[in-house]
Amino acid sequence: MKRSIVARIIENRCISGDVYRITLHAPTLVSSALPGQFVQVRVGATVQPLLRRPFSIHAVDVATGSLSLLYRVVGEGSALLAKVPEQASVDILGPLGKGFPCTDIKGTALLVGGGMGAAPMVFMAKTLVAQKIPVRFYLGLDQKNTALVDAFRELLPAEGCELILASDSKATGYFHGFITDALAKDLAFHAALKNGAQAFACGPWLMFRSFKDVVKHYDIKAYLSLEEHMACGVGSCLGCVVKQSNTDTYIKVCTDGPVVPLEMVDLDHNVI
Amino acid sequence: MTSPDISVKLGRLSLANPVLVASGTFGYGEEYQDFLELKNIGAIITKAITREPRQGNQPPRIVETTAGMLNAIGLANVGVEEFVRHKMPFLQDSGATVIVNVAGSTLEDYIHVVDRLEDVPGIVGLEINVSCPNVKQGGMSFGVDPKSLTEITRQLRKRTKRFLIIKLTPNVTDISLLAKCAEDAGADCLSLINTLSGMAVDIQTRRSKLANIFGGLSGPAIKPVALAHLYKVRQAVQLPLIGGGGIMSAEDALEFIITGADAVCLGTANFVDPASAEKITAGLQLYCEENSIQNINLLKGTLVC
Numbered sequence: 001m002k003r004s005i006v007a008r009i010i011e012n013r014c015i016s017g018d019v020y021r022i023t024l025h026a027p028t029l030v031s032s033a034l035p036g037q038f039v040q041v042r043v044g045a046t047v048q049p050l051l052r053r054p055f056s057i058h059a060v061d062v063a064t065g066s067l068s069l070l071y072r073v074v075g076e077g078s079a080l081l082a083k084v085p086e087q088a089s090v091d092i093l094g095p096l097g098k099g100f101p102c103t104d105i106k107g108t109a110l111l112v113g114g115g116m117g118a119a120p121m122v123f124m125a126k127t128l129v130a131q132k133i134p135v136r137f138y139l140g141l142d143q144k145n146t147a148l149v150d151a152f153r154e155l156l157p158a159e160g161c162e163l164i165l166a167s168d169s170k171a172t173g174y175f176h177g178f179i180t181d182a183l184a185k186d187l188a189f190h191a192a193l194k195n196g197a198q199a200f201a202c203g204p205w206l207m208f209r210s211f212k213d214v215v216k217h218y219d220i221k222a223y224l225s226l227e228e229h230m231a232c233g234v235g236s237c238l239g240c241v242v243k244q245s246n247t248d249t250y251i252k253v254c255t256d257g258p259v260v261p262l263e264m265v266d267l268d269h270n271v272i
Numbered sequence: 273m274t275s276p277d278i279s280v281k282l283g284r285l286s287l288a289n290p291v292l293v294a295s296g297t298f299g300y301g302e303e304y305q306d307f308l309e310l311k312n313i314g315a316i317i318t319k320a321i322t323r324e325p326r327q328g329n330q331p332p333r334i335v336e337t338t339a340g341m342l343n344a345i346g347l348a349n350v351g352v353e354e355f356v357r358h359k360m361p362f363l364q365d366s367g368a369t370v371i372v373n374v375a376g377s378t379l380e381d382y383i384h385v386v387d388r389l390e391d392v393p394g395i396v397g398l399e400i401n402v403s404c405p406n407v408k409q410g411g412m413s414f415g416v417d418p419k420s421l422t423e424i425t426r427q428l429r430k431r432t433k434r435f436l437i438i439k440l441t442p443n444v445t446d447i448s449l450l451a452k453c454a455e456d457a458g459a460d461c462l463s464l465i466n467t468l469s470g471m472a473v474d475i476q477t478r479r480s481k482l483a484n485i486f487g488g489l490s491g492p493a494i495k496p497v498a499l500a501h502l503y504k505v506r507q508a509v510q511l512p513l514i515g516g517g518g519i520m521s522a523e524d525a526l527e528f529i530i531t532g533a534d535a536v537c538l539g540t541a542n543f544v545d546p547a548s549a550e551k552i553t554a555g556l557q558l559y560c561e562e563n564s565i566q567n568i569n570l571l572k573g574t575l576v577c
Contacts, residue, residue, distance in 0.1 A: 001306060001307065001308065002307055003307070042544070047339045047491070047520060048338060049336060050340060050491050050544060051336050051341060051543060052544065093546070228331070229336075231334050231343075231540075232297075232543040232546075233543075234299075234304065235299060235303045236297060236298055236299035236303040236542070237296070237334065237343070237345070238345050239333050239345065240334075241328070241331055241333070241348075248327055249327055250328070250331075
């Protein structure tokens with residue numbers, strides 16, 4: 001049975017600005033978690049706020065049985081989570097959802113994370129490198145953020161994973177522009193990169209549209225990790241739906257996703 | 273003392289315990305198979321089933337509100353054919369006690385679904401969702417109009433031998449009147465309340481947070497309203513009653529039982545904790561043990577007034 005568990009907080013610290021990382025002791029959850037899956041977190045002890053908050057699994061450490069979430073304080077729920085002290089506990093449910101397919105990648109894995117969208121990519125990168133699949137991790141930020149980048153580097157594999165940074169504002173060591181432009185540039189300059197490659201994106205909806213243009217141009221198999229407001233997180237409430245392409249039907253982000261093939265999603269219809 | 277008896281009888285329907293899970297909050301049951309033993313739940317009320325498959329409303333369809341949430345899912349469901357062929361087999365194998373919720377836009381729609389389900393094994397009752405707009409009556413919901421409610425109950429009573437539950441909407445002036453209509457027209461049981469009509473506004477965008485503008489409010493915020501409606505209906509009819517609205521704990525459930533509910537229904541609680549039905553059932557059992565109550569029915573309707 002998949003029960004919600006009460007997990008002790010090992011660390012809950014501010015990484016930079018409004019971005020936090022919480023690490024929880026959850027060995028049973030960790031042992032079955034796959035990259036791209038998420039957890040539903042009870043951010044408060046009472047009925048206000050009522051609903052759990054979904055967070056993608058940022059990283060796991062099987063040896064210590066710990067799981068990390070990277071989150072931004074955007075509202076009441078995340079603000080409460082940021083205040084929970086270390087050694088206190090948090091009720092979490094998971095792992096939930098369909099993760100990233102990590103097998104069958106013949107070439108390079110191109111991971112594209114826009115801002116906080118990059119969070120689940122860390123777990124993915126570690127899993128791929130362990131399988132000897134080369135990884136290029138594209139991290140797009142609004143502006144240079146050394147603390148945040150360092151927090152990513154801390155968890156990313158030292159070898160086998162190249163980190164490419166992009167920023168909307170000019171900064172040394174960063175590609176100046178959209179992260180998808182950085183990806184396009186690499187694909188243009190290195191003809192062999194697309195061979196056998198698969199691409200994975202997580203981030204803002206507008207980024208998905210640019211991502212689609214790039215991967216279609218190079219005919220690269222691609223997946224999206226979606227994010228929507230959720231109530232249940234397990235496929236029963238039907239609240240987290242996104243329109244499928246070429247039909248009038250919807251898919252549930254929590255159970256049909258969060259990770260879905262790019263072509264499954266109607267990127268023109270869903271406007272945020 | 274032997275273990276307290278928490279089985280209940282809702283007229284001719286016997287249940288192992290008084291805790292049910294509400295339509296729209298438990299999918300088709302299979303969604304929760306990893307989280308709790310389905311056969312231990314008093315009864316599972318399925319998602320509303322309509323004649324044809326429905327995709328539901330445009331998103332956003334859910335929004336959290338203070339101690340609650342609004343939903344405007346729009347009766348999204350696979351339709352009765354797909355339900356019978358691909359959802360019922362799992363429920364039948366699971367050993368769960370199943371009540372199917374039925375919805376429609378016209379009386380004929382309801383009749384179609386009820387007829388189709390009549391010979392399907394593994395169903396102990398039907399819960400009729402009368403909160404749907406009656407498109408032949410200008411979109412006014414069946415459940416707010418005494419004549420429509422009487423008509424739909426009477427017609428379905430003629431069509432089916434099944435245990436017939438009418439689910440009352442609180443969005444009315446006098447719920448007792450509607451309750452009496454349903455009783456007089458032959459319902460076996462009433463369940464209440466459905467969601468309260470509500471809306472929410474995003475002050476940055478100045479837009480409604482729900483694409484549909486209106487949604488149904490559920491969760492702890494509605495418990496006082498649900499209890500008041502239950503109280504009124506209990507005074508008005510003799511029928512067994514399934515009470516719900518904001519139940520999150522055994523203590524909440526007891527408020528409904530003491531007020532007169534024969535059984536209780538959990539809804540939004542399932543979103544917060546998928547194992548709610550199990551925990552609340554255990555909580556009721558424990559309460560009876562600790563208070564030396566041999567049979568949970570001894571608590572029913574014991575409100576002092």
